[in-house]
Amino acid sequence: MSSAAATYARNSKTTASPREIEAQALLKAARQLQDVVENWRGPDSRLTSAILFNRKLWSIFMSDAISDDNPLAAEIRQNIANIGIFVMKQTVEIQTDPAPEKLKSLIDINCNIAAGLSGRA
Helix, strand or coil: CCHHHHHHHHHHHHCCCHHHHHHHHHHHHHHHHHHHHHCCCCCCHHHHHHHHHHHHHHHHHHHHHHCCCCCCCHHHHHHHHHHHHHHHHHHHHHHHCCCHHHHHHHHHHHHHHHHHHCCCC
């Protein structure tokens, strides 16, 4: 087997499901936010970057939740949208009045949903 074929075979076995990819993205956002908390130096580019990444991620989740072709039950889609609205409101609050303790709720939400997506909840 050629090197390229061997690499493809290895990667095709380790390709994550969409749920796992979503969980990994949520955990990445949580790690970025946690890093800001642990190394708080006031509002800086790390905070801006972490908040922006998390906001973009939740914008995608919210857009998908309200999409007519989303196969999830209406109640689940509504719950995702409601959490997304909370995340957006919390993000505005953090941007308006930055404080490390305000990031905890975003970190907890991301970690808890990631655990559920990965079947660890």
